[in-house]
Structure formats: structure tokens, C-alpha cells
Amino acid sequence: MSSLYDFSARTLRGEDKPLADYAGKVVLVVNTASKCGLTPQFTELEELNQRYRDQGLAVIGFPCNQFAGQEPGDADAISDVCHVNYGVTFDMFDKIDVNGSDAHPLYVWLRSQKGGFLGSAIKWNFAKFLVGRDGQVIERYAPTVKPSEIANDIEAALAA
Numbered sequence: 671m672s673s674l675y676d677f678s679a680r681t682l683r684g685e686d687k688p689l690a691d692y693a694g695k696v697v698l699v700v701n702t703a704s705k706c707g708l709t710p711q712f713t714e715l716e717e718l719n720q721r722y723r724d725q726g727l728a729v730i731g732f733p734c735n736q737f738a739g740q741e742p743g744d745a746d747a748i749s750d751v752c753h754v755n756y757g758v759t760f761d762m763f764d765k766i767d768v769n770g771s772d773a774h775p776l777y778v779w780l781r782s783q784k785g786g787f788l789g790s791a792i793k794w795n796f797a798k799f800l801v802g803r804d805g806q807v808i809e810r811y812a813p814t815v816k817p818s819e820i821a822n823d824i825e826a827a828l829a830a
Contacts (some may be wrong), residue, residue: 673805674699677776680764682745689776692806693741694803695728696827698817699780701768702731703795704751705742711796712756714817718824719760725828726803729760732777734768737795739763768792784810802827 674697675690688700689697719729733743733748734806741748745758745764752758766774769791773781784807798811800823808827811820 674776674801674807675805677779679766679774679776682749682762682764684745684764687763692728692730693805696803696824697724697801697802698727698729698820698824699776699799699801700729701734701766701777701792701795701797701798702752702762703734703737704743704748706737706740706795707817708796708813709751710756712752712758716756716758716760718817718821719758721722721821722824722828723760727824727828730768731758731760731762732768732774733762733765734795735765736767736792737784740795768797780807780810781803783807800824802830 675693678686678688681687690811698718703709715729718727734743752762768777780790784799796813798815800820802808802809809823
């Protein structure tokens with residue numbers, strides 16, 4: 671696989687969605703969790719989505735329960751937290767693994783493109799990957815980097 675657009679994933683509604691649907695957009699890929707200390711990042715992610723979507727940004731979230739069991743719910747529970755508690759309007763996908771032998775192929779590819787501080791493994795919820803309009807990874811951000819802190823990088827990618 672050579673770009674984001676080579677993958678597909680199942681949405682929270684259970685539909686298979688080709689990520690080629692995002693071709694030509696700047697995409698912020700985030701592994702999420704509903705019961706994490708970083709869960710309030712949903713607010714800033716939605717703010718980025720609202721601010722830049724008309725310029726070509728797509729934020730996409732991938733719930734993951736691999737970190738301290740902080741995403742235990744099913745699709746309905748995840749949807750409730752995202753939509754009701756945080757007003758999320760960006761695309762959310764079905765729960766996946768981001769590390770290990772069952773990692774979703776998208777995350778295997780993302781990790782191979784940009785390793786983290788201690789290697790390629792995702793270290794916690796809310797790791798972020800910024801992908802350019804060409805489907806290639808531009809940058810990887812640690813979970814503790816607030817979404818608002820990468821607005822300048824998003825603007826640069828949108829302008830490229």
C-alpha cells in the first residue's frame with residue numbers, strides 16, 4: 671500500500687468506506703477513546719473540522735480499546751459520546767486495533783511512514799497523523815499534542 675487512499679475501513683454505522691473518498695483532501699487521522707483523560711480533545715478536533723473543512727480538511731477518528739481499556743463501548747456507545755457529549759460531526763470509524771498482530775492495515779502503514787519517539791508503535795489514545803492531499807503522511811503528533819497546536823501545519827498542508 672502506498673497511500674491513505676489504498677485503504678478502507680468500516681464506519682460506526684457498519685458501512686465499508688474506501689479512504690479514497692478523501693482523495694484531494696488533507697486528512698487528520700486520530701485514534702480515539704471515550705474514557706481517556708485526553709477525550710476532551712474531541713472538542714478541539716471538532717473545532718479544526720469546522721474551521722478547515724470547507725478548505726479541504728477531513729478529520730477521521732478510529733476508536734481503539736488497546737490502552738487501559740478506555741474504549742470499552744460498542745458503536746452506539748462510542749457514537750453517543752462523540753456526537754452527544756462533544757458534538758462531533760467528522761467521520762468516525764468502527765473500533766480497531768492500532769498495534770499488534772491485529773492492527774488495522776491503515777495503522778500498520780501509518781506507523782511505517784512516521785515512527786514515534788520510541789519507535790513506530792502507537793503509545794496512547796489520540797496519536798495524530800496529518801496526511802497531505804496526495805495521500806502521504808506529512809507528520810505524526812504525540813497524543814499529548816493538542817489539536818489546536820497543529821493548526822499551522824494544517825494550514826500549510828491545505829495551502830500546498
